Amino acid sequence: MHEHLIRYFAENRRLVSPDALERLSSTPEPLLACRMVVERMPPEEMFVTLSIVETVLHPPAGSASAPTGRSSPGPGEPTRTGSVLSEGPLFSLISEGFAPGPGGRAPLEAYGSLFTARYRSLGRLLRGRPDLPNVTPIRDLRQRPGAASIVVMVREVRPLQRRRGLRLSVEDETGAAEVIVPDEIPASRVTWIPDEVVGIHVGVPTDLHRSVVAKSVVRPDVPTDRPRHRAGRPHRVLLLSDLHIGSRSFLDESWAGLLAFLRGQDVAPDVASEIRQVVIAGDLVDGIGIYPHQERDLAIGDIVEQYAELGRRLRELPAELEIVVVPGNHDAVCPAEPQPAIPTELTTSLPPNVRVLGNPSTFAMGGVVIEAYHGRSFDDLIPALPGASYSRPTEVMKTMLAMRHLAPIYGSRTPLAPLPRDGLVIDPVPDILVTGHSHTYGVDQYRGTLLVNASTWQGETGYQRMRNITPVPARSAIVDLTDLSVATLDFLSGRGKEIVLS
DSSP states (O other): OHHHHHHHHHHTTOEEOHHHHHHHHTSSSHHHHHHHHHHHSOTTOOEEOHHHHHHHHSOOTTSTTSOOSOSSOOTTSOOOOSOTTSSSSSEEEEEESOOOOOSSOOHHHHHHHHHHHHHHHHHHHHTTOTTSOSBOOGGGGGGSOEEEEEEEEEEEEEEOSSSSEEEEEEEETTEEEEEEEETTSGGGGSOOOTTOEEEEEEEEOSSTTSOEEEEEEEOOOOOTTOOOOOOSSOOEEEEEOOOOBTBTTBOHHHHHHHHHHHTTSSSOHHHHHTEEEEEEESOOBOOSSSSTTGGGGBSOOOHHHHHHHHHHHHHTSOTTSEEEEEOOTTSSSOSSBSBOOOOHHHHTTSOTTEEEOOBSEEEEETTEEEEEOOOTTHHHHHHHSTTOOTTOHHHHHHHHHHHTBSOOOOSSSSOBOOOSSOTTBOOSOOSEEEEOSSSSOEEEEETTEEEEEOOOSBOOOHHHHHTTOOOOOSEEEEEETTTTEEEEEEOTTSSOOOOEEO
């Protein structure tokens, strides 16, 4: 485990002392502790010492970083025990995207804090890279003619008027600038997303009236040499999403086929016997009033009864399975992302083997790091990315990883919660990223991360037809954590079909 933590610090350009490393390894969630240390250290500090670690883990009472949560989890919440990257417990929580913030702040101030947090988190991943030498604040850029690099948030992108290329309006914490991206560099052909954070290597002219010109552009992206975590013994995880319990279109027959498979009564009983956990990536119930005239599509018109039925359905799964659920935009939680866990008063009917987390959440299973995110931001990213569609969700997921952010676009269909920490930044990089929301199915790889857009268990609705969404329902992705291979089973006919390996 020490090697994993050392490489995490190396990715963030920090050196950790042996005693600090030992202290971090002894915490219940070592990787979360490492991230807290990196986030709270001064950016110019390179060495992680034991005193720094202790200050982060045990801040003075009343300080900004002092713990504010409960000392023990409430009903339905995960028990935060075990080592994140050890072979001890089957499940350990690394982080939840939701963190309550201070109240009473003006909206502009609150969102300013959110975007500052995003800039700092993603900027930390960019600074110190060899392809971004001489990183300079925007306010000092004109004082250093020649080559320099800036780490910025993209505010606006416009085509040049008199020649081919782009003009970027960018900003950092010290000021704003206009950067010309000439047609001859690859960045001029990239689809830019507002509010993404990038590093730009620029040429600064001696003539103050001439434009700053980009030489290259670097996104935070996934390091190609990052550590890969694998289970050391047979261990499979079933990935599901979008149950939509309470909908008239819930696929009862297909669900019965999944149950038969998990009980070893259908195809591949050897595969079923190795499944130890189930992850459900949001939209557990169909909800109430989510879209116009939804009441026509509901079999259960009461939200409390929908969650009671969810409990009954989850109790049908083998009791020895550990089930992890996160909410989606149909669930009865705040719609702004990151979303908190489903409230306790709605989860009392869930079986005791269910762990209720926020959306998104990052956790380890058998030592493999998994990030579960429902995927509401597909609704924003698909219109913004040329050629993107709900039928190819993993292409959108690759963009998320390249930007190291799950919902980079502000002000569109995905509401963002104005919290003091951006819980949608992808850090650490997961071994598996699982999403849902699109009601389709996809499996792919990106720089060593397995991408799974899990299938829905709801048939086509009139609202989906109106939005031109063709669902691919009742498919289950079973991931072997020893090598991240995926077995796909199709239960649309009500019984498991031949396994497809990918």
